[in-house]
Amino acid sequence: MKFRRKSQGESPEPDMTPMIDMVFQLIAFFMVLLNFGEGEIDARIKLPSSELAKPPEAPLISPLVLQLTEDDKVIFSGEPIAIPALERPLATEVRMLELNGQKASEATVVLRADEDAKTGVVQEVIRMCQDKGFEKFALRAKQELEQPEELN
């Protein structure tokens, strides 16, 4: 009687299923955590932190995001511009709001100012917005976990 070896020359294949399961789970995890709202977050701005800074419960009505850098520039639509040059884009924004049937006083100006920006410059930006009719301002800060304030 002759015995023949069936699988001669075939290498044993490892079972890939658990690995693929894990990899898909990892992909799903990173996909869910991917932040799609990063459009307005600029790495050039280091926000001041505050324990009271909680994300808004309802989305803001017609937000206009102004980002103020440490060197007195405003990042508007991704481009850094000098403070006096802000007049024109602000006027355009007001016109756009009016075309949509809204008033500047109803819109919110979200001010993302760098923690080392000068307060006087922040106030200048606020005053320019006030001159254009904006009334609501949201001073943005990053959330900070509560810490003991003074360590001796």
Add this chain to the structure above:
Amino acid sequence: MKIRRTASNVPDRVDITMTPMIDIVFLLLIFFLFSFKIVAVEGDFNIRMPAPGAGTPDLEAQLPIKVRLTADAEGNLTGIQMADRPLASFSDLHEQVMSIVGTDAGPNSAAENTEAELDCDYNLKYQYVIQAITAISGYVTPDGHIVKLIQKIKFAPPKNPG
């Protein structure tokens, strides 16, 4: 006569080549790994500031509590004053605000009717303004709840640079 199909003609199972799929899946994984960034949660301090002279003055509002923040040439904080009284730190400022408005919260409370005005030097770093607003506008209880204090905050007219 019986014809037997030999094993060499009919394969046991059709193997799908997994290699391209695994390549793509790993590429996707690397893409998401690199684009993953931990973003700190951001929050807002909502302030309503109409232009000076616009709108009707709020007759019920009391005189604002004046908080003065002074800075040196570099923008570092050199002094905190509340109603012309010097204070040592922002926690002192918070205690002073607490002593004025108390723990009373809700509609028509002292906290709701009181207004604060921040008078800051031009050079002052913005982080100190946020610290002052934090001290004035509320605190977090040990169980994580936010208690609101003064919500009506405004800025004094900006000072001249220098």
